[in-house]
Amino acid sequence: MNNMNLNAGRRVRACFALLLALAGTGVMTPASAQRSDQPSIVDLPGTHVRSDVGALMDRIESGNVPAPYRAVTLAQLEDQLRRPELQASIGKGGTIAVLYPNVEEPFRSAFVSMIQGIEERTKLHVRSYPVDPRVDTSELNATLKRNGTRVVIALGRQGLNATTGLDKEITVLAGGVLLLSEADNVAGISMTPDPALLFARLRVLLPELKRVIVVYNPQKTEWLIKLAREAARAQGLELSTHVAGDLARAAQLYPQLIAAADSRHDAVWLPHDTTTVEEGTILPLVLRESWNSGVPLFSSNALHVKKGALFGMVPNNVELGRTLASSALGVIAGDNKRRSLTPLRELQTAINVRTASHIGLNLGERQQRSFDFVYPQP
Incomplete structure (x- = not known):
C-alpha cells in the first residue's frame, strides 16, 4: 500500500471513530491509529474507550460493516465533520x-x-x-x-x-x-528525581551505608531537602545537610566533608542545584575528591555518571x-x-561500572542488567 492510501485509511478510521463518539457510542480509536506527521486538527471528546473498538475497525477495513453503518467516502465523512452541531460538540467537556x-x-x-x-x-x-x-x-x-x-x-x-x-x-x-x-x-x-527512589537504589548497591552528605542552596532546593529527610529516614539513613549560598562556600565545603567521610559508611549526593553542583568548577572538584578518597558519589543527574559519578537517574x-x-x-x-x-518518579537509572570497581563494588552481568544505561559503554 502506498503512503497516500495508508494516510487516507488512517484518516477514514479517525473520522469514523469521531462520528461514532459524537453520536454517543463512546467508541474512539487509539492514538496510534490517528497519529500522523501533521498537526492535530480535532480533539476527540470523552475519555472512555470501548474494548471492542479494534474488532469494529477491523470489520470496517475489511468491508464487513455492521448495520446500521453504511459505506461513505472520505469526502462525505469530512463534510459531516464540518457540520456546526458536530463542531460544537468536539470540545464538550474540555x-x-x-x-x-x-x-x-x-x-x-x-x-x-x-x-x-x-x-x-x-x-x-x-x-x-x-x-x-x-x-x-x-x-x-x-x-x-x-x-x-x-x-x-x-x-x-x-x-x-x-x-x-x-x-x-x-x-x-x-x-x-x-x-x-x-x-x-x-x-x-x-x-528532579524523587530522593526516595535515589536512596532506595543506593541502599541496594551499598547496604552498609549509614549516612548521605549533601550540600545545597536553600533558596533553590529547600523543598527537595524536606522530602530527602523523610526518604533517608525511611531507608534508615542519616541525611547530613550543609548550606552553601554561593559557589565559593560550596567549593570550600566539599573537600572538607569528603576528607572527613568514611568511604564504607558515607556517600555524597549531588542534587539538582545550580549553586552547589555548578558544572564548570564544582563538579570536577567533587568528582576528583570522591575518586581520590573512594567515597561514593551519586547524582540526581544521569549525565554526571558519564563523568564518574557512581549512579544517577534520568527521566523516562x-x-x-x-x-x-x-x-x-x-x-x-x-x-x-x-x-x-x-x-x-518516572525514571531510568545509569551506572558507571568503572567507578563501581574503583570503590570495590564489583557488579556482575545480572546486576548491570538492572540498570537502563551502563557506562563506560563497551
Missing part, C-alpha cells in the same frame, strides 16, 4: 493542549516523547503548540479558548512561561522543568507524559483535589 519549547534536536526529542506518552494515556491525538520565548500569550490564550481547552500541560521552562497570560479557568500542569520550588505555586512534576519521558495525562484527565473528570509540585 480538551487537553500541550505547550512545549520550539527547540532543535536533541532537546526536541525529549518533548516529543512526553507528548507520545500523553497521547497514549488519553487515547487522543492532542493539540500541541511549539512556543518561542516571545510568544504572543494573548493570541495563544484566544486560540486555546476557541478550541475548548480545559487543561494545558506545559513542558519545559519555555512552555511554562507561555502560560502566564492564560485565563484562570484553564488549569496548568507543569512537566519537564527543573528547579521548581514551592514558592512557584505550580502544580505538576519537576524533573514517555512515562512522564502518561502521568501528566492522567492528572489532566482527572481535572476534566471533575477531580478537584489540590495538586502540587511533586518530584519525578
